[in-house]
Amino acid sequence: MYKYNDFDTAFLAERNAQFRAQVERRIDGSLTEDEFKPLRLMNGLYLQLHAYMLRVAIPYGTLNSDQMRTLALLAEKWDKGYGHFTTRQNIQYNWPKLRDVPDMLDALAEVGLHAIQTSGNTIRNVTSDHFAAAAKDELTDPRPYAELIRQWSTDHPEFQFLGRKFKIAITGSSTDRAVTKAHDIGLRMVERDGVAGFEVIVGGGLGRTPLIGKVIRDYLPQADLLPYLESVLAVYNLLGRRDNKYKARIKITVLENGIDTIREMVEERFEERRKAFDGTDQQLLEEIKAHFTPPKLRGGNVETYLTAYDADPVFRSWADTNLAAHRDDNHAIVTISIKAHGQTPGDATAAQMRGMADLAEEFGYNELRISHEQNVILPHVHKSDLPALHAKLKEHGLATANVGLISDIIACPGMDYCALATARSIPVAQEIASRFDELKLEHDVGHLQIKISGCINACGHHHVGHIGILGLDRAGVENYQITLGGDATETAAIGTRTGPGFAYDEIVPAVERLITAYLSLRDSAEETFLQTYRRVGMDPFKAALYPEAQKKVA
């Protein structure tokens, strides 16, 4: 993985010293809050409902064990013993004290982590496929390109004050695990005449106006990545609306001007901008790539795995649910669920973070990933180690076999923490997970993604959940709208609203009615919820959700 050089290290040290002085000046009264707020936001520090919140970037979701231990240290020393992994491959600390934040940033810098551009109207943390460099279906590891984009975008003078935040996601696989079509720019590695390049998608995004991105370039040579991105950003910076923050994202720019006009303008600028790139970026990319050489995978047989798989049904259930195919048949990709039933989606305690760091060292070539689905991944584990790994995960309370199932819910912090939220998300997720655990139904239900947001900004990606739940404030009461049919993958789709929302105490029974309907509608156990929805449409689910309305019609 990428290792900071002397320049990077000095840059972070200088940046942190600068912020430390700014914090001191705010505390001694030299700076007002109006003056200080943009400075703290540039360093990932928000003021939320109950306390400050520090958002730390985990670039392209990749961590080593030392970095994970530092995240644990921050949780333990300066927070309340846990951290919250988010859908943007960040970790958030919900209780830091203002005076402690510079120390937290210094501790992060020691292991090459930071909170730069995790906030503000700038290019945010670049996200990537959490199975990068391990997935069987991968064309090329996308992370060196993500690192190149990170370095290019960090403190880029032209893009620090955009109309709104700007999010880029990148994947090197045909299966989209990075939700590229719901980003301001999505980059998908494709091949043409045997040479890998990028399909470039622009204008996707969720929030108030959910839109699936449009292809602006079906093939972009790798060497043109930065000048092309710069051209897209430049056009957005020029055309993007600044009169209304709700219409300031590039998705609205694309919608209002049309993809053809945007493409034409981007291509025009691209011709100019690429001349300014003299190849330095490509030299840098080669240096970056050298840090992403895959681990030397060990050989050996997988007998212990096969024996445990046959003999131990608990291990088998976990293996069937939480493992994914690795490019090397003797290895597996392990998703560690941090969604134990009834727990807060995405939360890990300091002890669990240390435990995962130890396990990555012992079994996972010292690599961890954070997924946008709020789980932790060990991308390379030899199958012979899986029984021992599973046993140790159990000790840490991390062996829940629910990846991709109904309790593997994405949920934003909602009104339990977030100042923007209009309703709570976390307890809804907790209650749905607990309910289906009690019913012992989730393995029977199979692959199903529930995504919950506590406000229209859609940090919980509810629009692309098979079942999406949006919490709103309706006349001073929490109310939850349901959408069905959303899809976060390469076949991305925005879900359709079912009808009137549900009160807080009605939402879990409503989800239960949806699932009961699905179980009776599916044509076999192999047909997923999404497939059934696409086959039968909204009406049978609507009938299950609103039985009273059906009676009136009858």
Next chain:
Amino acid sequence: MPRPFTPKIITANDLLEGDVIYFTDTNSWSRELQEAELIEDEAEAQLRLLEAEKDALRVVGIYLTDAKSGDNGPEPTHFREDFRRTGPSNYRHGKQEAAANV
């Protein structure tokens, strides 16, 4: 026709800790909602807000919000302020775990 004035309290976040605080009738800040000053008059509310804003270097995000009179002092009328008064649902953190005055 203007909407009738509803009683208010003044709330903010503490600069150093970030936690929720309330303005009292003695021009100090308390972490307990029940110690907040309940302001029944619209003009008085604006004057008290100006008074509170004198602390803008020490506290953050001062604003007026609806409240009602209860048996033990002011109570929130909206769930957002109720959550701010207590703390998150998933852990007994925030006001649920600590209560010390500024």
